[in-house]
Amino acid sequence: MAANSVRVAVLPGDGIGTEVTEATLAVLERLTRRYGIGLSTETLPAGAFHYQATGEAFPEASFQAAKSADAILLGAMGWPGIRQADGTEIAPQLDLRFRLGLYAGVRPVRAIPGVPVALADPRAGGIDFVLVRESTEGLFHSRGTGLVTEDMAEETLRITRATTEKLSRFSFRLAERRAARLGRKGRVTLVDKANVFRAFAFMRAVFDGVAKEFPGIESGHHYVDAMALDLVRHPWAFDVLPTENMFGDILSDLAAGLVGGMGFSPSADIGDEHAVFQPAHGTAPDIAGKGIANPTATLLSAAMMLDWLASRGAGGAFAEAAAELEGAVDGAFATGLRTADIGGRDDTAAVVRAVSDRL
Amino acid sequence: MAANSVRVAVLPGDGIGTEVTEATLAVLERLTRRYGIGLSTETLPAGAFHYQATGEAFPEASFQAAKSADAILLGAMGWPGIRQADGTEIAPQLDLRFRLGLYAGVRPVRAIPGVPVALADPRAGGIDFVLVRESTEGLFHSRGTGLVTEDMAEETLRITRATTEKLSRFSFRLAERRAARLGRKGRVTLVDKANVFRAFAFMRAVFDGVAKEFPGIESGHHYVDAMALDLVRHPWAFDVLPTENMFGDILSDLAAGLVGGMGFSPSADIGDEHAVFQPAHGTAPDIAGKGIANPTATLLSAAMMLDWLASRGAGGAFAEAAAELEGAVDGAFATGLRTADIGGRDDTAAVVRAVSDRL
Numbered sequence: 001m002a003a004n005s006v007r008v009a010v011l012p013g014d015g016i017g018t019e020v021t022e023a024t025l026a027v028l029e030r031l032t033r034r035y036g037i038g039l040s041t042e043t044l045p046a047g048a049f050h051y052q053a054t055g056e057a058f059p060e061a062s063f064q065a066a067k068s069a070d071a072i073l074l075g076a077m078g079w080p081g082i083r084q085a086d087g088t089e090i091a092p093q094l095d096l097r098f099r100l101g102l103y104a105g106v107r108p109v110r111a112i113p114g115v116p117v118a119l120a121d122p123r124a125g126g127i128d129f130v131l132v133r134e135s136t137e138g139l140f141h142s143r144g145t146g147l148v149t150e151d152m153a154e155e156t157l158r159i160t161r162a163t164t165e166k167l168s169r170f171s172f173r174l175a176e177r178r179a180a181r182l183g184r185k186g187r188v189t190l191v192d193k194a195n196v197f198r199a200f201a202f203m204r205a206v207f208d209g210v211a212k213e214f215p216g217i218e219s220g221h222h223y224v225d226a227m228a229l230d231l232v233r234h235p236w237a238f239d240v241l242p243t244e245n246m247f248g249d250i251l252s253d254l255a256a257g258l259v260g261g262m263g264f265s266p267s268a269d270i271g272d273e274h275a276v277f278q279p280a281h282g283t284a285p286d287i288a289g290k291g292i293a294n295p296t297a298t299l300l301s302a303a304m305m306l307d308w309l310a311s312r313g314a315g316g317a318f319a320e321a322a323a324e325l326e327g328a329v330d331g332a333f334a335t336g337l338r339t340a341d342i343g344g345r346d347d348t349a350a351v352v353r354a355v356s357d358r359l
Numbered sequence: 360m361a362a363n364s365v366r367v368a369v370l371p372g373d374g375i376g377t378e379v380t381e382a383t384l385a386v387l388e389r390l391t392r393r394y395g396i397g398l399s400t401e402t403l404p405a406g407a408f409h410y411q412a413t414g415e416a417f418p419e420a421s422f423q424a425a426k427s428a429d430a431i432l433l434g435a436m437g438w439p440g441i442r443q444a445d446g447t448e449i450a451p452q453l454d455l456r457f458r459l460g461l462y463a464g465v466r467p468v469r470a471i472p473g474v475p476v477a478l479a480d481p482r483a484g485g486i487d488f489v490l491v492r493e494s495t496e497g498l499f500h501s502r503g504t505g506l507v508t509e510d511m512a513e514e515t516l517r518i519t520r521a522t523t524e525k526l527s528r529f530s531f532r533l534a535e536r537r538a539a540r541l542g543r544k545g546r547v548t549l550v551d552k553a554n555v556f557r558a559f560a561f562m563r564a565v566f567d568g569v570a571k572e573f574p575g576i577e578s579g580h581h582y583v584d585a586m587a588l589d590l591v592r593h594p595w596a597f598d599v600l601p602t603e604n605m606f607g608d609i610l611s612d613l614a615a616g617l618v619g620g621m622g623f624s625p626s627a628d629i630g631d632e633h634a635v636f637q638p639a640h641g642t643a644p645d646i647a648g649k650g651i652a653n654p655t656a657t658l659l660s661a662a663m664m665l666d667w668l669a670s671r672g673a674g675g676a677f678a679e680a681a682a683e684l685e686g687a688v689d690g691a692f693a694t695g696l697r698t699a700d701i702g703g704r705d706d707t708a709a710v711v712r713a714v715s716d717r718l
């Protein structure tokens with residue numbers, strides 16, 4: 001990609017997806033002007049309401065435009081009552097993960113100063129780890145293709161050597177970058193269930209092989225059940241946590257609950273060539289249209305996007321803009337911004353104002 | 360079973376399994392004398408050390424003796440470094456679940472007065488719900504039989520109509536009993552991932568069919584990721600939560616973390632004819648042999664056992680003894696008992712004394 005001509009495909013989706021996306025584009029607009037970086041956006045249709053209107057949840061034209069962009073920013077998709085014929089959800093975000101090979105579902109979990117944490121222990125203010133949810137196989141391998149008879153149903157969990165190697169390498173590299181930034185030794189802990197399943201013993205063996213390539217980073221394993229317990233008991237003890245798709249889905253929501261909920265949980269689904277950035281939350285039908293959705297997760301996802309674009313050659317100004325955006329979000333909450341999801345009165349526009357004012 | 364001649368098979372297992380079992384048998388001894396109920400125990404060998412010594416983790420004689428008993432009390436099994444040839448853990452407790460058809464893995468989650476809860480919200484003191492982990496199929500269907508090639512590995516998640524119906528009925532009946540005891544309307548919430556997987560849409564449909572048999576109990580569904588979040592955000596809002604085996608494994612550990620950890624988490628694996636009662640914790644190699652293991656989870660599991668025996672016709676004295684035992688545990692912690700796992704100095708023997716003194 002040529003510096004200063006980055007193209008971002010925007011998929012606002014349904015419900016509050018459109019609201020948090022709009023808020024984020026407003027902030028990005030200001031940020032790019034401030035840093036003199038060229039970033040153009042193209043908004044594309046997809047989602048449950050599009051499915052209702054046209055019979056297509058994710059038009060091929062939208063997919064191709066997203067694929068040819070430098071990065072993809074997504075709001076949220078899906079709506080109660082609008083389902084595919086087999087009863088499963090409208091989820092173009094899953095199509096993107098599978099079709100673009102976005103194996104690394106990066107879910108940073110960080111206590112933001114000023115945002116109430118769930119745990120009573122004061123160390124919870126220091127929560128700062130990253131779940132890396134494998135996002136193209138695992139149990140989701142059989143999504144929508146499970147066998148169903150009158151008497152039983154089956155799904156297949158699949159773990160490949162190739163994807164596990166990529167996931168592991170991605171996780172160790174992430175730990176290296178975090179170690180440099182945080183000034184401490186990095187540690188990668190694979191979350192599996194190798195004590196019961198051969199597939200997870202296989203995953204662990206592949207992971208251990210990759211670990212040898214990174215002698216500077218500690219590596220270890222944790223059973224998924226024990227990890228669910230330890231994320232409640234001492235989440236501040238973890239660094240980078242790669243895991244299987246379904247496990248990652250569960251643990252990342254648990255983790256979001258520790259640091260203010262889904263409204264504060266950004267995510268990135270990253271592959272070798274493409275990446276999608278989106279808040280971890282859904283379309284929130286109960287508050288959609290009211291203008292009170294918390295856009296913080298999307299703002300932080302946009303910061304991850306700028307950072308990733310920098311690593312892809314978009315230029316150092318993108319990395320600076322990413323840090324500035326994250327700093328502005330932190331600063332706004334540290335000085336009293338309070339959204340409805342954490343019991344405050346600040347609406348979507350108020351967050352945009354508070355963050356923009358700090359840019 | 361004839362009243363007053365109940366036979367309990369005891370499988371202490373490995374590590375602290377033997378310590379918490381011994382403590383519990385001492386308390387049971389006193390309790391049965393106090394209530395004049397006849398309960399004989401037979402201790403049976405099984406576990407990782409037995410495997411190391413004999414090459415057999417679970418001798419057939421132990422299994423048959425356990426099977427012919429009226430109830431089974433289990434400590435904990437497994438040990439780091441002692442593994443089966445395929446690398447999976449020594450876990451006779453899994454054999455029992457499968458071979459005896461113990462489909463309902465009952466995991467009560469209750470804040471015990473005096474035991475610190477993890478969440479900052481004061482409502483956490485009111486946590487009182489029950490996870491019902493299906494324990495004979497789901498992902499564990501393929502335990503130890505997964506396909507492994509050079510390049511990939513697969514496991515099969517299986518959900519049957521027959522077991523889902525039993526699990527659902529069990530959950531609604533449990534909700535009825537809880538509603539009567541707690542004086543409120545009961546509610547059963549199936550935890551699934553029906554938005555992505557046909558097998559879970561199938562499970563949900565079967566569950567909904569059973570729900571119609573129980574018009575007096577509310578029924579609903581929750582996605583497993585959202586449930587992981589809500590167990591951190593407002594666990595006091597739930598009542599009875601049936602779910603798939605792997606999901607239940609993860610969520611029950613998460614839930615244990617909310618109310619003091621595994622040392623306070625009892626469990627029962629119940630089938631149509633048999634039941635195993637055991638603490639949710641493992642063998643704790645780090646503290647084994649020191650006499651400081653917390654036997655509370657085993658004591659509470661024993662209370663569940665007495666209650667279940669009463670429901671099977673052992674006599675009302677068993678139900679009274681169960682309530683008395685649970686009350687004694689609560690009373691001991693409410694008045695200052697503090698085990699090492701919650702930062703106190705009371706060892707295993709101190710718990711036995713404190714609880715026995717209240718019987």
Ligand SMILES: CC(C)[C@H](C(=O)O)[C@@H](O)C(=O)O
Nearest residue numbers: 078089091094249554555584
């Ligand atoms: C909406 C749903 C299909 C999706 C998933 O399960 O992956 C969501 O929970 C997520 O985490 O992105």
Ligand SMILES: CC(C)[C@H](C(=O)O)[C@@H](O)C(=O)O
Nearest residue numbers: 195196225437448450453608
């Ligand atoms: C020890 C292990 C095999 C077992 C399981 O996964 O079922 C344990 O975690 C449990 O919850 O009883």
